[in-house]
Amino acid sequence: MIEKYLKQTEFSDFEDFSNNYKLLVPEHFNFAYDIVDAWAEKEPNKLALLWTNDKGKCRQFSFAEMKYYSDQTASYLQSLGIKKGDIVMAILKRRYEFWFTILALHKIGAVIIPATHLLTSKDIIYRNNAADIKGIIAVGEESILSQINDAMPESPSVELLISVGPDIPEGWHDFHQGIENAAPFTKIDKVNENDDPLIVSFTSGTTGNPKMVMLDHVYPLAHIVTAKYWHNLHPNSLHLTIADTGWLKAVWGKLYGQWIVGAVVFVYDHEKFIPADILSMIEKYKITSLCAPPTIFRFLIREDLSKYDLSSLEYCTIAGEALNPTVYEQFLKLTGVKLREGYGQSETTVTVLTSPWTNPKPGSMGLPNPHYDVDLLTPDGRSAEVGEQGEIIVRTDRAVPVGLFRGYYRNEALTNEVWYDGIYHTGDLAWRDEDGFFWFSGRTDDVIKSSGYRIGPFEVESALMTHPAVVECAVTGVPDEIRGQLVKATIILAHDYKDKACEALVKEIQEHVKTVTAPYKYPRVIEFVDVLPKTISGKIKRAEIREKDGRKC
Numbered sequence: 001m002i003e004k005y006l007k008q009t010e011f012s013d014f015e016d017f018s019n020n021y022k023l024l025v026p027e028h029f030n031f032a033y034d035i036v037d038a039w040a041e042k043e044p045n046k047l048a049l050l051w052t053n054d055k056g057k058c059r060q061f062s063f064a065e066m067k068y069y070s071d072q073t074a075s076y077l078q079s080l081g082i083k084k085g086d087i088v089m090a091i092l093k094r095r096y097e098f099w100f101t102i103l104a105l106h107k108i109g110a111v112i113i114p115a116t117h118l119l120t121s122k123d124i125i126y127r128n129n130a131a132d133i134k135g136i137i138a139v140g141e142e143s144i145l146s147q148i149n150d151a152m153p154e155s156p157s158v159e160l161l162i163s164v165g166p167d168i169p170e171g172w173h174d175f176h177q178g179i180e181n182a183a184p185f186t187k188i189d190k191v192n193e194n195d196d197p198l199i200v201s202f203t204s205g206t207t208g209n210p211k212m213v214m215l216d217h218v219y220p221l222a223h224i225v226t227a228k229y230w231h232n233l234h235p236n237s238l239h240l241t242i243a244d245t246g247w248l249k250a251v252w253g254k255l256y257g258q259w260i261v262g263a264v265v266f267v268y269d270h271e272k273f274i275p276a277d278i279l280s281m282i283e284k285y286k287i288t289s290l291c292a293p294p295t296i297f298r299f300l301i302r303e304d305l306s307k308y309d310l311s312s313l314e315y316c317t318i319a320g321e322a323l324n325p326t327v328y329e330q331f332l333k334l335t336g337v338k339l340r341e342g343y344g345q346s347e348t349t350v351t352v353l354t355s356p357w358t359n360p361k362p363g364s365m366g367l368p369n370p371h372y373d374v375d376l377l378t379p380d381g382r383s384a385e386v387g388e389q390g391e392i393i394v395r396t397d398r399a400v401p402v403g404l405f406r407g408y409y410r411n412e413a414l415t416n417e418v419w420y421d422g423i424y425h426t427g428d429l430a431w432r433d434e435d436g437f438f439w440f441s442g443r444t445d446d447v448i449k450s451s452g453y454r455i456g457p458f459e460v461e462s463a464l465m466t467h468p469a470v471v472e473c474a475v476t477g478v479p480d481e482i483r484g485q486l487v488k489a490t491i492i493l494a495h496d497y498k499d500k501a502c503e504a505l506v507k508e509i510q511e512h513v514k515t516v517t518a519p520y521k522y523p524r525v526i527e528f529v530d531v532l533p534k535t536i537s538g539k540i541k542r543a544e545i546r547e548k549d550g551r552k553c
Contacts, residue, residue, distance in 0.1 A: 001035060001042075002228065002260055005221055009228075014357045017229065018370040023221060023402055028190045031198075031220040032070060032106035035260055037187075039063035048259060050238065050285065051096045053269035054277065059096055063259075070103035071185035076178040077104055080135070080160055084109030084191060087131050087200065091115045091138040091148070091246065094269035097164040097175060098245040101137055102255070106198065106217075109191040113200050116246030117143070118536050121150035128155035131200055131212060131409065135160035137175065140167035194218045200409050201248045203346045212409035213248075213346045220256035222349040222403025225371050227257025230342050230353040231289055232315045235262035238285065242268075242278070242292040248346050249320070253291050263289075275299040279308045286312035293320030294327055295538075297339065301330045313337055317354075319344070324465045325362035341365050343440065345426060347418075348372070348394065349403040352430075352438045363462065364437040365430065372401050376432055377423070389431045389441050389454065397422025429456055446542055448477035450485045455521050457542065463516035464489055464523070467509055469497040474532050474540045478525055478549045489523035490532060490545055501528045 002009055007022040026034070039046060044064035052058040061069070082088060088110055092098040098114075105112045113131060115124075117139065124147060127133060133155070138144050140163035149169070152158060164175040192198075198217045202210040227233045231253070241253025254265050268281050279300065281287065290313060297318060313335065319342045328339050340354035343365040351374055354366035368374035375383050376390030384390030394404060396419070404424060407415035418425045429441040441447075441456030448455040457475035464473045472492040477485035491509070493501060506526045513522040533541040 001038060001262055002224060005224060005260070011357070014355055014367060017355065017357065018367075021225075021229075021370045023224070023371065025194065025218055025221060025402060027194065028192060029194055029218050029221065030106060030192055031217070031256060032103040033187065033191075035220070036063060036070065036103055037067050039259070039262070040067035046262070047264045049096065049099060049265050049267065051267045051269065052281070052285075053094075054271060061096070061099075066099065066103065069100045069179065070107060072179040072182045073100040073104035074107040075182040075185035076175075077110070077135075078108060078185075079182060080162075080173065080178075082108060082110050082135060082160070085111065085197075086134045087111045087113060088135045088137060089113040089115050089127060089131075089133050091117050091119070091136065091144055092164065093117050093139050093244060093246070094267055095139055095164055095245075096267065096269075097137075098250075099255070100179070102251075107185070107188065107191065109188065109196065111197045111200055113202065114246055114248065114250065115202070116244060116536060117141075118246075119147060121147045123536070124148055124151035125154045126209065127202060128158055130209075132157040134158065135162065137162045137164065139163070140165045140169075140172075142167065145169055145172075192217050195406065197406070197409075199248075199251070201346050211414060212411070214406045214409040216406050218402045219349075220251075220260070222371060222401070223252060223257030224260055225257070225353070225369055226252055226342075226350045227261045227263065229355050230340070230350050231257070231291060231317055232356045233258060233261045233263040233289060237261075237263035237288050237314075238266050238312075239263050239289040240266040240268065240281070240287050240291070242273075242290075242296055252344075252349070273299075275303050279303060279305065279310070282310055282313060283308045288312055288314045289316070291317040291319065294318055294323050295321070297327050297331055301327065301334060305334045310335055315356075316340065317342060319350075323363055324462050326466050328360070328362035343392075343428075343438070345428075347405040347424070347426075351392070351394065351426075361433075361435075361437050364433070364439050366438065367436055368438070371403065373398065376430060376438070377425075384432065386432055386434050389429055389456065391444055392426045392428045392430050392438070394424040394426070395422060396424055443542075446476070448475070448485050448487055450477065450480075450487060451483045451520070453520055455487060459517055460487060460489065460513065460521050460523060463513045463521070464491065464509065466516055467512045469493055469500075469505060469509065472532060474542055474545055475523065476542050476545045476549065478546075486524045487521060488525040488527065488545075488549065490527050490529055492530065492532060493528055 011017040040063040048063045049061040162173045168174045195216045199215040201213045243249035318339045323341050342350045343352040344350040352365040354360045373395040377393045378390045430438045442458045460475040464470045471494050474490045478488045480486045533544040
């Protein structure tokens with residue numbers, strides 16, 4: 001399937017990849033028709049999705065079955081009045097009905113908003129009204145249903161509420177009964193233009209209301225790089241990306257690129273993350289590829305891995321936050337598998353990656369994806385030199401790459417703040433080493449300016465995380481009359497150290513940081529806390545810490 005969309009599919013090394021990678025974009029591309037239905041015609045019995053849950057249930061779906069169920073779902077949604085351009089929010093956790101739903105909406109030409117089950121009624125009201133959501137498809141659990149029902153009096157655009165069960169409350173439609181009784185679906189020819197909206201994703205920013213990232217119908221094609229040249233997948237791969245379908249990471253790792261390549265998507269539907277259970281899944285189902293954020297790998301390496309047969313594991317990738325080298329080294333020591341980092345945003349696909357041809361540098365994001373024209377830009381507008389910090393940007397003056405968002409939905413002003421003069425500004429800082437590898441520094445608004453130095457919080461956090469007392473931390477700047485700002489570390493201590501939170505431990509941690517990174521970066525202020533403020537997706541709200549410290553001053 002991949003051969004239709006790339007001029008060249010195999011490369012000898014990263015240089016060959018950089019020079020010769022070229023995406024072929026057809027007119028009126030529709031992922032559901034052109035990939036899923038095409039696989040169903042070519043290899044109907046080929047396994048597409050292997051789903052299991054923490055209750056012991058297991059379901060397998062071939063591409064032919066995915067075509068059937070997505071067709072039935074599309075027909076059912078059409079019967080309820082969902083049509084091209086309508087916006088539907090899906091709160092489906094890790095239920096297999098998510099795949100039926102998203103493919104069905106693609107086939108109709110409707111727009112999906114993936115949403116987390118952690119949303120409160122206030123969050124739901126904001127999303128409903130910001131995007132004029134017409135329908136909501138949700139898991140029928142009281143904790144989810146009650147929040148949606150509470151939001152309805154202030155959500156005038158919502159006309160349909162659909163539950164996939166187990167509960168089907170009064171006023172809600174029954175998803176499974178609906179698709180069972182639906183009339184046969186007829187394929188819609190040329191249902192979309194390539195630049196029509198496909199997904200609207202609410203980003204979980206660390207300040208202000210979430211932004212609505214609008215992605216178009218050719219966006220899935222950019223995930224060929226994600227799946228084949230970062231995850232290193234092939235038609236016999238069984239791939240697990242640990243992500244809820246409420247986050248855009250799900251389509252990065254549980255749908256688009258994986259099915260274009262022909263790999264099998266593995267889904268473990270669980271209520272509570274238990275590291276031992278993930279290891280058991282790898283052993284039981286012979287998972288070949290795993291992608292997860294560093295936090296997951298930090299938990300995995302604390303388990304006794306000798307209890308599990310992980311020999312099926314061929315390849316592991318890591319994203320969501322920058323990787324601490326200690327996690328890389330420990331996982332390699334325990335499994336023999338190198339963690340390969342990648343970087344991207346909701347507004348892009350993978351933008352910097354550690355490819356199969358690249359020997360990882362622990363802590364580095366890797367090399368720029370040739371699909372994008374990536375650079376590092378200094379505040380005075382020039383390309384950063386080797387070793388010099390700059391903002392990660394994507395140049396769009398020659399062409400707007402497939403995979404880059406179309407803009408923030410209904411907010412041209414906000415779009416123009418980050419995308420202007422032929423450049424998309426990510427707001428993320430990095431530096432480039434002599435081999436071209438990018439190293440994450442932090443956000444542009446997180447940079448600490450102390451005594452003339454510009455200090456990225458991540459490099460200090462990385463140093464802190466190598467101390468056994470530190471479980472989690474956030475580094476920010478606090479105002480200082482002499483230095484401008486002081487480096488401050490807000491730290492959650494490991495259980496064994498909680499009774500030792502004293503000045504001596506502060507000094508010990510400070511001295512440790514001085515030995516790991518440049519001494520001028522050490523935190524002159526340290527505060528021990530029980531929790532760190534976070535967004536709904538788990539990102540640390542450094543702005544909230546700065547605001548709190550500002551009030552103290």
